Structures are given as structure tokens and as C-alpha cells.
Amino acid sequence: MPLKSNYLSNFCLIFLVAFVAHRIYRWQRLRHIPGPTSAAWTIWWQLSSALSGRYHERLKEAADTYGPLVRIGPNQLLSIDPEVLRRMSAVRSGYTKGKFYASGKIVPGVDNVVSLRDPTKHKEMRALMAPGFAGKANEGFSFEAAMDRQLLSFISLLERKYVSSGSDVRPFDMAEKTQFFALDAIGDISLGQPFGYLEKDQDLYQYNEINTTSLPVMNVVSVMPSLANLVHTWPLRLLLPKEGDQVGFGRLMHFARSYVETRLDPKTPRAHDMMQAHIDNGMTKNDLIQQVFLSIIAGSNSSAHALRMTLLSLITSPPAYSALIDEIRRASPSVSSPITWAQTQSLPYLQAVIREGLRMWPPVGGLGFKTVPPEGDYLNGYFVPGGTEIGQGFHGLGRSKAVWGPDADVFRPERWLAAQGDALRDMTNAVDTHFGYGKYSCLGKPIALMELHKAVFELVRRFDFCVVNPETPIKTTASIFLFASDFWVTLTKRNL
Numbered sequence: 470m471p472l473k474s475n476y477l478s479n480f481c482l483i484f485l486v487a488f489v490a491h492r493i494y495r496w497q498r499l500r501h502i503p504g505p506t507s508a509a510w511t512i513w514w515q516l517s518s519a520l521s522g523r524y525h526e527r528l529k530e531a532a533d534t535y536g537p538l539v540r541i542g543p544n545q546l547l548s549i550d551p552e553v554l555r556r557m558s559a560v561r562s563g564y565t566k567g568k569f570y571a572s573g574k575i576v577p578g579v580d581n582v583v584s585l586r587d588p589t590k591h592k593e594m595r596a597l598m599a600p601g602f603a604g605k606a607n608e609g610f611s612f613e614a615a616m617d618r619q620l621l622s623f624i625s626l627l628e629r630k631y632v633s634s635g636s637d638v639r640p641f642d643m644a645e646k647t648q649f650f651a652l653d654a655i656g657d658i659s660l661g662q663p664f665g666y667l668e669k670d671q672d673l674y675q676y677n678e679i680n681t682t683s684l685p686v687m688n689v690v691s692v693m694p695s696l697a698n699l700v701h702t703w704p705l706r707l708l709l710p711k712e713g714d715q716v717g718f719g720r721l722m723h724f725a726r727s728y729v730e731t732r733l734d735p736k737t738p739r740a741h742d743m744m745q746a747h748i749d750n751g752m753t754k755n756d757l758i759q760q761v762f763l764s765i766i767a768g769s770n771s772s773a774h775a776l777r778m779t780l781l782s783l784i785t786s787p788p789a790y791s792a793l794i795d796e797i798r799r800a801s802p803s804v805s806s807p808i809t810w811a812q813t814q815s816l817p818y819l820q821a822v823i824r825e826g827l828r829m830w831p832p833v834g835g836l837g838f839k840t841v842p843p844e845g846d847y848l849n850g851y852f853v854p855g856g857t858e859i860g861q862g863f864h865g866l867g868r869s870k871a872v873w874g875p876d877a878d879v880f881r882p883e884r885w886l887a888a889q890g891d892a893l894r895d896m897t898n899a900v901d902t903h904f905g906y907g908k909y910s911c912l913g914k915p916i917a918l919m920e921l922h923k924a925v926f927e928l929v930r931r932f933d934f935c936v937v938n939p940e941t942p943i944k945t946t947a948s949i950f951l952f953a954s955d956f957w958v959t960l961t962k963r964n965l
């Protein structure tokens with residue numbers, strides 16, 4: 470018996486020594502890179518920040534304190550340097566997707582373009598998707614016509630139900646309505662039909678409600694990617710949404726499957742939408758189902774948040790708001806209704822507003838870690854060993870005083886009009902990193918930019934907005950995407 474307990478205590482001792490030695494080894498690998506002290510030892514700093522709902526702000530504070538390359542975990546760094554972000558994702562870069570991307574898997578065991586970490590498979594999937602998202606297909610498949618239909622439907626909803634006049638005051642939550650618009654727009658563009666959010670003016674199948682409660686879970690999984698595999702195993706997977714569910718994500722899964730089966734049925738007539746381009750390009754049924762999920766999740770949360778934060782910034786910045794109204798007033802008689810994408814490109818103040826909104830409020834909160842190639846790399850004066858993971862700090866970059874100057878926290882579209890030459894090019898490159906870059910760049914960027922330019926122009930052309938709660942105009946939470954609620958506004962008709 471004493472012999473047995475001796476074995477056990479020796480085993481425990483060896484385990485403890487090995488554990489401590491491993492921790493010390495991990496700590497010393499990156500000890501030359503500054504960061505919060507506790508972050509260097511465990512992932513608790515990341516996890517507690519992610520759980521706080523203010524992860525983006527905690528990361529920015531860390532970068533403000535420690536510099537553009539900051540250690541946020543035992544093997545994790547964060548970069549807010551636009552050059553580093555571009556270097557990591559450049560087409561020929563040796564960096565690859567980090568473990569973070571496991572959190573992008575939507576259905577257990579099935580990869581999509583976001584979760585695919587193998588560089589060859591990811592490249593092949595992007596090639597399959599590219600024609601559906603490409604500018605040429607945009608024309609052929611009338612992306613702009615679909616966007617216009619849903620923009621007019623959005624305006625019609627606001628005119629029908631929410632115009633205030635005199636003592637008839639009709640406050641409404643613009644956070645919710647922008648989500649409805651973004652969902653119907655991406656539905657019409659990618660699936661050839663809107664989901665009906667704008668027509669019904671309600672959260673169909675509680676999708677939004679469940680979306681906003683499950684995104685924080687994805688956020689935690691993104692900090693602890695091993696959880697992604699764990700939650701997909703029995704018995705935890707019994708808690709995950711299922712196709713038979715009547716609400717939320719399970720309902721979406723059922724919709725995606727039956728929608729794709731109908732589209733693949735030889736009796737279904739050909740359509741003019743992104744899905745048709747994917748079918749024509751030879752995507753499998755499983756890949757097509759993933760496209761439906763991606764369109765809804767990646768295509769609605771980000772655009773909706775960018776739109777609502779740009780609107781909020783505008784209506785709470787009187788000089789910018791009046792300058793945009795002036796530009797719209799001058800342009801109005803000569804542009805179509807809704808304004809075309811091409812016409813928006815001749816309105817410098819509108820373009821400056823959209824860039825400034827994206828700069829200050831990047832809608833993607835997930836860090837999209839990339840793994841440093843085996844030979845290591847030199848970044849911001851530090852040697853970073855191979856295998857280190859580096860996250861993309863979009864919020865910190867958008868507010869970096871080193872990049873934007875001392876007024877980085879101020880919504881001032883004029884900065885885009887004043888800049889010229891190399892300075893303007895650097896600013897544009899920096900804000901563009903909010904869409905990712907190179908081999909990992911956002912495939913929906915042209916759709917998002919079209920949506921933002923058209924919607925801001927047409928909303929401000931028709932309505933005057935006012936926040937209802939000046940003390941807390943909106944509530945936001947950081948997760949894989951930033952999301953919002955309680956953006957209470959009133960609007961009155963404007964005739965330009």
C-alpha cells in the first residue's frame with residue numbers, strides 16, 4: 470500500500486513539475502513582447518474580457534498602454550498596425566488561419582469558407598464562391614436591383630408606421646429595423662427573395678433574438694477553440710439547435726436545407742441571383758447549405774451594425790449631419806431614386822461619412838488570429854517566433870492616434886477630404902483592413918459598401934432623425950460581431 474501511494478505521489482510530482490515547466494517555457498517564448506502581466510500566463514485575461522461584452526475596448530486599452538503589438542495570451546498577440554494586418558493576410562504570405570477559426574463552424578463536422586483552415590482547401594472554396602460574389606456577376610444577377618427593392622421596402626415601412634408629426638410621436642428601435650433591412654437585402658441578393666422581415670416588421674422565428682444570444686457563446690468559443698469540438702460531441706451536442714426546432718437557428722437550418730433542395734430540383738426554373746451562380750459553378754448541396762448560413766450570419770450582422778453606428782454618429786454630430794444634408798440637397802434633383810451605386814461615387818462627403826463610420830465602428834469583433842510561419846517574423850521591432858497567433862484589433866486600429874492623429878475618437882468626415890496623395894492612400898488602406906485583406910478579404914465587401922452608401926443617402930434624403938435617449942442613445946455588446954439594441958429614435962419627413 471505505501472509503495473502504491475509513493476508511486477502516486479511521485480506521479481503527481483512529475484506531472485506538477487512538467488506542468489510548471491511547460492508554463493514557464495510558454496511564458497518565456499514571448500516575454501520580450503509587452504502586455505498585461507496576467508495575460509502572459511493563462512487565457513483568463515482574454516476570457517474575462519470576452520465575457521465582459523466590452524472586449525474591443527479592453528483590447529484597445531491594452532494597445533494604448535503597451536503599443537501596437539501587445540501580448541494578450543500565453544501564445545497570442547494582438548496587432549493594431551495596418552501594415553502588420555496586411556502583411557499577415559497578403560496573398561503570398563506564409564501566415565495561415567489560427568485555431569480561432571474553428572469557432573466559424575456552423576454545423577458540427579461541416580466546414581465553410583470561414584472555418585476552413587487548410588490553405589489549399591480555403592483557396593479552392595474561395596475560387597468556387599468568387600463568381601457569385603464578383604462584380605461581373607453583380608451586374609448579371611442584378612445585385613443592385615435587389616438592394617434597391619429592399620431599400621424601398623425599408624423606406625416604405627418607416628413611412629407607413631414610424632413618421633412622427635406634431636404630438637403624434639412614434640419612437641422605434643433603429644437597431645432592430647437596420648437588422649431587418651440587412652437580412653432582407655442579403656436574402657434578396659443571395660437567395661433571390663427577402664425573408665419578409667420588413668414586410669411583417671417582426672423578428673420572424675425569433676431569429677434575431679437567438680442570434681444575439683448565441684453570438685457571445687461563439688465569442689467564448691473563439692477564445693477557447695477546443696470548446697468548439699467539445700460542444701459538438703455527445704451529450705453536449707444535444708443542447709445545440711436542431712433542424713426540427715420551430716424557432717431560432719434550428720429553424721434556419723431547416724429553411725437552408727429545404728431551400729437548397731428546391732433550388733437543386735430540376736423542375737425549379739433558373740433564377741438570377743448569387744445562389745444560381747454558385748449552382749452553375751458546381752457547388753455541392755452541402756456547400757450550398759453553408760452559403761445560406763454565411764449569407765445570413767456574415768452578411769447581415771456586420772452591415773446592419775455599420776449602418777446603425779454611422780447613422781448614430783451622423784445625427785449626434787451636427788456639423789457632419791448638416792454638411793451631408795447640404796450635399797444631398799444639391800445632388801437630389803440630378804440623381805435617381807434610389808440613388809445608383811455609380812452616382813454615390815461622385816459624392817465626396819457621403820463617401821467620407823461611410824469611411825469615417827467604418828473607421829470608428831468596425832462591426833467585426835472576432836480577432837481572426839493568424840499563425841506566424843515556422844521561421845518566425847520581425848514585427849514592430851520584435852522577433853515573433855513561429856507558431857505564435859496574432860489577432861486583428863480592428864477597434865484599436867480604427868481609434869489609433871498613431872494612425873489617425875489626436876482626434877481619432879472624434880467623428881470627423883472632413884479628415885477624408887483634407888487628406889491627399891500618400892496620406893489618403895495610407896488612410897484608405899488602414900480602414901480597408903476592417904474587411905480583412907488579401908487571401909482572407911471579405912467576399913461581401915462590394916455588397917456592404919453599396920448597401921451603406923445607398924441607405925445613408927436615401928434615409929437622410931427623406932427623414933430627419935432624432936435620438937430619444939441622449940444619455941444612452943444605443944446599447945452595444947462586443948462579440949464575434951458587434952451588435953446593438955435600444956437605438957430609440959424618432960423621425961420626421963424631410964423633402965429634399
Ligand code: HEM
Nearest residue numbers: 582583764767768771772775837904905909911912913917
Ligand atoms: C460592413 C460590413 C462588413 C465587414 C466590415 C466585413 C468584414 C469581414 C472580415 C473582417 C472578414 C474576415 C477577414 C479575416 O478572416 O481575416 C470577413 C470575411 C467574410 N465576409 Fe465580410 N464583412 C462585411 C459584410 C459582409 C457581407 C454583406 C457579406 C455577404 C455575404 C460578407 C461575407 C463574408 C465572407 C463570405 C467572408 C469569409 C471570407 C474568407 O474566409 O475567405 N461580409 N468579412
